[in-house]
Amino acid sequence: MPPLAWYALRRVAHGLVTLWFAITITFLLLRLLPGDPATAIASTNMDATMRQELLTKYGLTESLPIQYGKYLVQLVQGNLGTSFSQSEPVSTVLMARLPWTLLLTGSALVVTVAIGIPLGVVAATHAKGALDRIVQVVGVVGQSLFVPSVGIFLLYILGLKLKWFPIGGAHDENVYGIAWYLNVGWHLVLPCASLAMVSLGSYVLILRSTLIESLGEDFCVLARAKGTPERIVVWKHGLRNALLPTTTLLGLQLGFMVGGSVLTETIYAYPGVGRAIYESVIRLDFPVLQGAFVLLAATVVAANMITDLAYGLLDPRVRTA
Amino acid sequence: MSTQRGAMNLMKAQRLIRVCVIGAVGAVLAACAPSAPPTQSNAAGSSPSDTLTVATTTDVVNLNPLLGNSRTDDWVTDLMYPRLLTVSANGSKEPYLATKWGYSADGKTGFFDLRNDFTWSDGQKLTATDVAYTINTIKTQNPKGNVVSGFMSNLGKATAVSPTRVELQLNKPDSIVVPEIGFWMTVVPEHIFSKQAKIDDFANASDWVSAGPYRLSSIAKGQSYTLDRVEPYPMAPNGKPTLAKVVFKVYPDVNTEILALKKGDVDVIANALPPAQVKDLKATSGISVAEVPGLGFTHMTYNMKRKPMDNVLVRQALAHAVDYNSIRAVAVQGQAVTANNSPITDSLKEFADPTLKEYTFDPQKSKALLAQAGVSNLKLTMIYSLQDPVISAWSSMVKDSAAQAGITIDLKGMDRNTYLAKTVAGDYDIYAGSFAIMDEPVSNMALQYLPDGAINYSQVNDPQLTSLIEQAQSTIDKGKQKSLVQQAAGYVNKNMIDNIMYVQNLNVAYSSKWDGFITKPSELLSIIDPASLANIHQK
Numbered sequence: 001m002p003p004l005a006w007y008a009l010r011r012v013a014h015g016l017v018t019l020w021f022a023i024t025i026t027f028l029l030l031r032l033l034p035g036d037p038a039t040a041i042a043s044t045n046m047d048a049t050m051r052q053e054l055l056t057k058y059g060l061t062e063s064l065p066i067q068y069g070k071y072l073v074q075l076v077q078g079n080l081g082t083s084f085s086q087s088e089p090v091s092t093v094l095m096a097r098l099p100w101t102l103l104l105t106g107s108a109l110v111v112t113v114a115i116g117i118p119l120g121v122v123a124a125t126h127a128k129g130a131l132d133r134i135v136q137v138v139g140v141v142g143q144s145l146f147v148p149s150v151g152i153f154l155l156y157i158l159g160l161k162l163k164w165f166p167i168g169g170a171h172d173e174n175v176y177g178i179a180w181y182l183n184v185g186w187h188l189v190l191p192c193a194s195l196a197m198v199s200l201g202s203y204v205l206i207l208r209s210t211l212i213e214s215l216g217e218d219f220c221v222l223a224r225a226k227g228t229p230e231r232i233v234v235w236k237h238g239l240r241n242a243l244l245p246t247t248t249l250l251g252l253q254l255g256f257m258v259g260g261s262v263l264t265e266t267i268y269a270y271p272g273v274g275r276a277i278y279e280s281v282i283r284l285d286f287p288v289l290q291g292a293f294v295l296l297a298a299t300v301v302a303a304n305m306i307t308d309l310a311y312g313l314l315d316p317r318v319r320t321a
Numbered sequence: 322m323s324t325q326r327g328a329m330n331l332m333k334a335q336r337l338i339r340v341c342v343i344g345a346v347g348a349v350l351a352a353c354a355p356s357a358p359p360t361q362s363n364a365a366g367s368s369p370s371d372t373l374t375v376a377t378t379t380d381v382v383n384l385n386p387l388l389g390n391s392r393t394d395d396w397v398t399d400l401m402y403p404r405l406l407t408v409s410a411n412g413s414k415e416p417y418l419a420t421k422w423g424y425s426a427d428g429k430t431g432f433f434d435l436r437n438d439f440t441w442s443d444g445q446k447l448t449a450t451d452v453a454y455t456i457n458t459i460k461t462q463n464p465k466g467n468v469v470s471g472f473m474s475n476l477g478k479a480t481a482v483s484p485t486r487v488e489l490q491l492n493k494p495d496s497i498v499v500p501e502i503g504f505w506m507t508v509v510p511e512h513i514f515s516k517q518a519k520i521d522d523f524a525n526a527s528d529w530v531s532a533g534p535y536r537l538s539s540i541a542k543g544q545s546y547t548l549d550r551v552e553p554y555p556m557a558p559n560g561k562p563t564l565a566k567v568v569f570k571v572y573p574d575v576n577t578e579i580l581a582l583k584k585g586d587v588d589v590i591a592n593a594l595p596p597a598q599v600k601d602l603k604a605t606s607g608i609s610v611a612e613v614p615g616l617g618f619t620h621m622t623y624n625m626k627r628k629p630m631d632n633v634l635v636r637q638a639l640a641h642a643v644d645y646n647s648i649r650a651v652a653v654q655g656q657a658v659t660a661n662n663s664p665i666t667d668s669l670k671e672f673a674d675p676t677l678k679e680y681t682f683d684p685q686k687s688k689a690l691l692a693q694a695g696v697s698n699l700k701l702t703m704i705y706s707l708q709d710p711v712i713s714a715w716s717s718m719v720k721d722s723a724a725q726a727g728i729t730i731d732l733k734g735m736d737r738n739t740y741l742a743k744t745v746a747g748d749y750d751i752y753a754g755s756f757a758i759m760d761e762p763v764s765n766m767a768l769q770y771l772p773d774g775a776i777n778y779s780q781v782n783d784p785q786l787t788s789l790i791e792q793a794q795s796t797i798d799k800g801k802q803k804s805l806v807q808q809a810a811g812y813v814n815k816n817m818i819d820n821i822m823y824v825q826n827l828n829v830a831y832s833s834k835w836d837g838f839i840t841k842p843s844e845l846l847s848i849i850d851p852a853s854l855a856n857i858h859q860k
Binding site: 033034035036038039040041047050051053054057082085086087088096097100148151152155156159160163166167168169170171173175176177180266267268269271272275276278279282283284 | 379385388471522524539543571572574576581583741745
């Protein structure tokens with residue numbers, strides 16, 4: 001088997017094991033939470049018999065291994081179950097939400113890279129200069145930002161005071177056709193900016209340090225000695241190598257962004273999976289929580305697999321290791 | 322030469338492919354974009370002046386009104402499915418779909434007489450058959466989270482004896498069945514709901530039929546819920562609700578919700594405002610704040626199954642160690658009134674006993690009572706939910722004032738589900754919490770103070786109190802019932818079975834350009850009750 005194919009196969013196998021692990025941990029952790037879904041949904045205003053009936057209906061009175069076995073069988077059949085509180089299939093509940101989370105995190109990731117690379121390059125090529133210091137300050141401040149604070153600040157200034165952007169939601173009512181896409185983009189700006197702002201710092205700082213290291217390597221010195229313009233040395237030779245560790249970081253940041261989307265979607269009233277998780281935790285709606293974590297884990301695992309495969313393509317040493 | 326031509330052809334082909342790809346992506350996006358719905362009859366031509374946008378912090382969970390879930394579910398479904406009774410400003414029941422209600426002379430048959438001018442939006446008449454179906458479905462299927470089933474233990478079945486009269490067979494006289502079903506139950510269309518084998522599994526997620534002033538027309542899940550006007554609606558002026566559309570928008574964060582109101586993105590905030598935000602909003606130009614009378618109360622209960630709280634002197638000592646006035650003035654920012662440590666507060670004017678008085682904050686008296694009880698170095702834990710910002714704010718005040726009486730209180734703030742689990746298990750010394758709506762004195766006392774009551778958080782099992790409540794429940798004589806209720810409330814006060822601290826008045830905000838709101842007690846009815854939203858208009 002060619003090394004690249006063997007490498008890809010191993011990454012997929014690792015991904016599947018990771019996914020199974022995430023599914024199992026989620027299943028167990030939910031059942032360790034205090035309280036029970038019957039009480040969370042119907043509050044305390046019901047007697048013990050009614051609560052027991054509800055728990056039996058939800059299948060929560062069976063032993064843990066039986067619950068787990070049934071859940072896995074169901075999952076393999078592509079069935080995520082039915083929401084306790086919403087009486088609808090979990091797939092219906094989540095599929096109405098997942099596109100918004102993917103749009104939000106995906107666009108935030110693109111913005112992070114699009115802004116992060118030039119900033120990192122500027123800092124690295126002006127190392128220890130004024131521009132470098134400014135970028136470093138921006139990076140450190142970015143790392144210490146907190147989504148809710150950034151969110152309320154942006155909403156107050158850009159939404160309420162300047163009225164440039166809407167306050168909350170993913171789109172307005174009664175907007176159709178191409179105008180709908182523009183409306184969605186307009187609503188996306190602030191949540192995307194918040195998420196990108198909090199993830200940009202670490203990306204820029206890591207890119208800066210790896211690029212400084214890379215530009216001092218022999219191959220860059222040789223390129224300069226051959227008369228290669230500095231622009232080419234930086235962007236073609238140095239950056240390509242510096243991007244390797246930041247590619248890994250991007251995969252990790254996707255997981256961070258998915259986690260951060262819970263807060264971002266809450267502050268911006270954005271109808272994504274993060275909000276569904278937040279609401280389902282309050283109601284202990286196990287099927288929705290399990291389904292949401294499966295989807296998000298699958299998304300992160302898939303993104304990391306793609307990152308690993310890209311890494312393998314960028315650096316032949318990795319696939320033969 | 323031929324190589325150059327080949328390269329040019331290749332470039333042309335690449336350009337053509339690029340244009341085709343861009344065109345194809347554009348076509349796909351255009352095809353996937355939501356298209357305008359066909360013109361809807363009643364709401365056609367709606368404008369900002371007849372569209373009301375209502376903000377809420379909780380999303381809709383389930384649109385089946387027979388299942389209880391979130392407050393927003395109730396607000397939305399109340400605009401489509403009428404209740405039999407509503408509550409007036411003084412806390413008494415008043416007609417809605419039912420014009421008369423009550424019991425037969427022997428108390429074994431309850432009845433509702435209905436209006437004959439309500440129609441479902443698909444043209445079917447709303448009759449007693451729908452009401453009987455709804456009652457019997459709740460009784461037989463016990464839908465999850467439905468509070469009405471808790472009041473049906475003495476109900477046999479409901480029968481539509483005519484198109485406008487429903488009769489309820491009772492196993493024995495029970496004064497709480499009719500008023501509680503009347504207020505808490507929303508009537509659903511039998512011709513739609515009876516097609517469902519199990520009501521618990523019915524999400525009612527599309528093709529809505531409404532007998533209210535508005536009907537759901539579209540949903541953007543997690544974001545907005547749009548309702549269109551339904552005509553005729555007999556309780557609106559000239560049968561036509563004033564608004565063409567009502568849109569509920571979900572803002573999970575209350576700060577974002579307030580910014581949306583200030584900007585003009587929404588017209589009303591439906592949920593009660595946090596006390597700390599009221600002053601700011603009252604001072605904001607273009608925004609009005611309406612005070613909504615509370616119909617519930619906030620209390621601390623002392624677990625009477627645990628020593629030494631089984632001793633009345635200890636409970637009285639604890640009650641004298643609370644600085645009620647400071648709590649109401651500081652933590653609730655003056656937006657609450659005393660409950661006189663009585664479960665029948667002034668919100669229920671018909672039943673409240675004006676002679677009952679609040680325990681004074683008197684640490685010395687508290688110490689004396691503890692000494693009399695032979696208790697020293699009293700150490701207790703108090704549980705409360707961290708999701709309740711007001712109780713979280715006054716919990717430390719309770720701790721500090723108790724310390725002045727030599728009582729140590731260990732505060733245990735916790736997440737809602739842990740708190741509910743501990744509440745159900747009775748795992749606390751002191752429980753702090755709130756009831757949102759206590760609309761019917763007898764049923765509320767039965768739930769709180771009978772030994773098997775679902776919300777008996779005092780864990781009380783007192784034969785004298787039980788007897789008073791059971792007598793009040795089994796009589797349909799209003800005068801006798803009032804006397805028994807007042808005796809029971811006095812007993813609770815005197816023996817400190819439940820430390821009812823205050824009734825919080827709620828505040829809701831709306832854009833000043835709107836007028837004509839009808840204010841009803843409780844967050845549930847508030848200013849967005851169907852009667853209110855069928856009548857409001859822009860100034």
